[in-house]
Amino acid sequence: ELKVEQNPLFLSMQEGKNYTIYCNYSTTSDRLYWYRQDPGKSLESLFVLLSNGAVKQEGRLMASLDTKARLSTLHITAAVHDLSATYFCAVDWTGNQFYFGTGTSLTVIP
Amino acid sequence: DTEVTQTPKHLVMGMTNKKSLKCEQHMGHRAMYWYKQKAKKPPELMFVYSYEKLSINESVPSRFSPECPNSSLLNLHLHALQPEDSALYLCASSQRTSAYYEQYFGPGTRLTVT
Numbered sequence: 001e002l003k004v005e006q007n008p009l010f011l012s013m014q015e016g017k018n019y020t021i022y023c024n025y026s027t028t029s030d031r032l033y034w035y036r037q038d039p040g041k042s043l044e045s046l047f048v049l050l051s052n053g054a055v056k057q058e059g060r061l062m063a064s065l066d067t068k069a070r071l072s073t074l075h076i077t078a079a080v081h082d083l084s085a086t087y088f089c090a091v092d093w094t095g096n097q098f099y100f101g102t103g104t105s106l107t108v109i110p
Numbered sequence: 111d112t113e114v115t116q117t118p119k120h121l122v123m124g125m126t127n128k129k130s131l132k133c134e135q136h137m138g139h140r141a142m143y144w145y146k147q148k149a150k151k152p153p154e155l156m157f158v159y160s161y162e163k164l165s166i167n168e169s170v171p172s173r174f175s176p177e178c179p180n181s182s183l184l185n186l187h188l189h190a191l192q193p194e195d196s197a198l199y200l201c202a203s204s205q206r207t208s209a210y211y212e213q214y215f216g217p218g219t220r221l222t223v224t
Contacts, residue, residue: 031209031210031211033213041217041218042200042215042216042217042218043153043200043215044215045212045213045214048210048212050209050210086150088152088153092210092211096141096158096160096165096166096204096211097155097158097166098143098155098211098213099155100152100153100154101152102152103150103151103152105150
């Protein structure tokens with residue numbers, strides 16, 4: 001059974017601080033996706049990571065992938081309130097099946 | 111146009127009703143998906159259509175019946191639902207780039223079963 005787990009599930013952090021969200025998955029896959037979801041809204045694609053060692057950055061978010069460890073991280077630098085949302089990682093298995101992680105609900109406190 | 115549209119936005123139905131959810135995209139994508147998302151949970155894959163053929167059915171109960179009339183449209187027919195089927199139903203479409211599937215999500219239909 002394919003498992004995609006994230007931790008922490010809930011994260012409350014102060015503005016200006018740094019933190020990392022972890023995504024572990026149980027299958028061999030070279031494709032790892034990160035999404036953001038605001039309350040009551042749909043999913044917004046953030047990053048696609050395609051190979052071992054891949055690193056992508058956009059603003060205060062940086063994602064990386066270690067396929068050997070089956071681990072992806074989403075690093076938040078100097079958090080701001082606008083980053084408050086739920087973040088999901090997802091693994092693309094067999095090329096057309098997406099399985100989502102458990103999600104991390106991030107709240108940035110002023 | 112990188113938009114996936116879904117109608118209706120909200121739906122309330124009784125357990126004996128029959129209703130349908132609709133999803134549309136005009137990006138030329140040949141894969142379309144239905145997901146179910148309960149509150150504070152990740153989206154769960156229900157169905158995948160590839161080139162208008164059902165390619166994946168994740169053991170979804172038969173009270174959910176998908177249909178792909180053409181490459182731009184995806185429907186989800188609902189009948190005899192249970193209250194636990196209340197959720198946000200997300201449609202997505204994707205196209206394969208050289209190395210991965212780029213998935214676009216619609217805004218979702220919030221379904222309440224009474």
